[in-house]
Amino acid sequence: MRLPLLALLAKEPAHGYELKVRLEQMFGDAYPPPNIGQIYLTLQRLERSGLVHSEDVVQSDRPNKRVYELTPAGREAVATWAEEPSDGPRVRDYFFMKLVLGPLAGVTDRLSLINRQRRHYLGLMRSLSALAEEAEDDEGAAEGNKIGGLLIEGAMLHLQADLDWLERCQEELL
Amino acid sequence: MSRLASRPLRLADRLIEPGPPLLRSVGLTKVFKTDGGVFHAIRGVDLQVRRGEFVAVMGPSGSGKSTLLHVLGGLEPATSGEIWLDDQRVDALSQAKWAVLRRRHIGFVFQFFNLVSSMSVADNVEVAALIGGASRRGARARREELLGELGLTAKAQAAPAQLSGGEQQRVAVARALAHRPSLLLTDEPTGSLDSTNTAAVLRLLRRSHARGQAIILVTHDARVASMADRVVNLFDGMIADDAAVRPAPLCPATTSSVLELRD
Numbered sequence: 001m002r003l004p005l006l007a008l009l010a011k012e013p014a015h016g017y018e019l020k021v022r023l024e025q026m027f028g029d030a031y032p033p034p035n036i037g038q039i040y041l042t043l044q045r046l047e048r049s050g051l052v053h054s055e056d057v058v059q060s061d062r063p064n065k066r067v068y069e070l071t072p073a074g075r076e077a078v079a080t081w082a083e084e085p086s087d088g089p090r091v092r093d094y095f096f097m098k099l100v101l102g103p104l105a106g107v108t109d110r111l112s113l114i115n116r117q118r119r120h121y122l123g124l125m126r127s128l129s130a131l132a133e134e135a136e137d138d139e140g141a142a143e144g145n146k147i148g149g150l151l152i153e154g155a156m157l158h159l160q161a162d163l164d165w166l167e168r169c170q171e172e173l174l
Numbered sequence: 175m176s177r178l179a180s181r182p183l184r185l186a187d188r189l190i191e192p193g194p195p196l197l198r199s200v201g202l203t204k205v206f207k208t209d210g211g212v213f214h215a216i217r218g219v220d221l222q223v224r225r226g227e228f229v230a231v232m233g234p235s236g237s238g239k240s241t242l243l244h245v246l247g248g249l250e251p252a253t254s255g256e257i258w259l260d261d262q263r264v265d266a267l268s269q270a271k272w273a274v275l276r277r278r279h280i281g282f283v284f285q286f287f288n289l290v291s292s293m294s295v296a297d298n299v300e301v302a303a304l305i306g307g308a309s310r311r312g313a314r315a316r317r318e319e320l321l322g323e324l325g326l327t328a329k330a331q332a333a334p335a336q337l338s339g340g341e342q343q344r345v346a347v348a349r350a351l352a353h354r355p356s357l358l359l360t361d362e363p364t365g366s367l368d369s370t371n372t373a374a375v376l377r378l379l380r381r382s383h384a385r386g387q388a389i390i391l392v393t394h395d396a397r398v399a400s401m402a403d404r405v406v407n408l409f410d411g412m413i414a415d416d417a418a419v420r421p422a423p424l425c426p427a428t429t430s431s432v433l434e435l436r437d
Contacts, residue, residue: 119419122400
């Protein structure tokens with residue numbers, strides 16, 4: 001949560017609720033709506049680390065709002081973050097542990113494990129397809145859903161890779 | 175003529191909910207003779223597909239997926255075992271009888287479209303309907319309906335070669351559905367398409383399934399397979415798994431369970 005908030009603040013100062021709305025607009029339905037409490041908490045931490053500072057802005061008809069702004073250190077943190085290469089996808093080793101050790105423990109066999117896992121992946125794929133379709137159909141909020149659609153496509157490609165790998169396990173171990 | 179081939183198929187025959195058995199194989203095998211000996215491509219497949227059901231077949235390369243589809247559609251004779259289509263045993267039919275059966279009851283879509291290049295898009299679809307027993311007027315209406323639905327009306331008079339791969343594949347699907355087959359057999363229908371065209375062909379297949387079309391689809395693509403009611407996993411010419419696809423909850427929070435958005 002830290003860096004998405006810093007990146008949004010690099011564009012312009014904002015208060016917590018605006019940041020929540022912007023994240024939602026950017027990522028559409030694909031990404032879970034950020035929790036407002038978590039946003040405020042993160043902003044407080046960022047302020048303690050000297051990456052943002054805030055001040056109260058008086059509003060005539062409503063309670064004051066606290067507007068956050070990036071400090072030079074915060075701007076540098078965003079630049080460093082943008083320049084660093086990102087990690088590749090994480091390796092899923094939980095399933096592999098089961099595949100190797102489950103049969104050893106005598107509690108299951110490899111075919112059942114692989115079949116169960118494949119069914120689960122296909123079920124996830126089905127849900128992602130439904131989500132992708134919603135994003136496609138709902139063209140109203142264009143930008144967020146385009147980005148959200150790409151995120152879903154990324155998730156699908158990862159799942160496809162997981163399934164291909166499952167097939168390799170099946171070929172090598174069964 | 176057999177009872178099956180002579181019975182006209184009406185729209186009402188095709189139920190939205192999977193109905194009684196449409197296709198059934200029992201102990202199906204297929205052995206190819208090769209230079210070095212024999213290759214057991216299919217080794218005892220018992221498969222049942224009901225009316226209106228959508229079944230995807232997955233499995234590693236060489237697991238026998240395509241062979242199974244070809245044998246079920248009569249493009250290759252089975253070595254042993256039985257195939258039943260409706261209540262008719264069809265595995266022992268002659269090539270000529272199979273051809274008649276296919277014209278009336280089975281549609282095929284392959285990876286590489288296989289349209290007749292010397293005929294227009296419209297004729298490719300219309301001729302399939304005519305061969306399937308439609309009247310001239312009926313065939314034309316069917317062609318107009320299908321091309322309209324696919325957004326290809328403007329290209330009706332074009333030659334297949336003038337179309338993009340995605341458009342050609344949509345025409346191939348239209349052609350396969352032109353005679354209202356009770357079963358659509360398709361082998362990697364999106365295998366040579368980009369993701370936009372894949373989505374278009376999938377929409378088409380799903381829509382026709384929603385209207386009660388039974389489909390057996392061979393694919394590597396999990397996105398395609400996940401649309402099916404059931405996924406059969408073939409391994410070494412045998413069924414390793416056969417299970418319904420049930421949407422899995424994307425917990426705890428939508429895509430982040432699969433793809434983490436991190437700082």
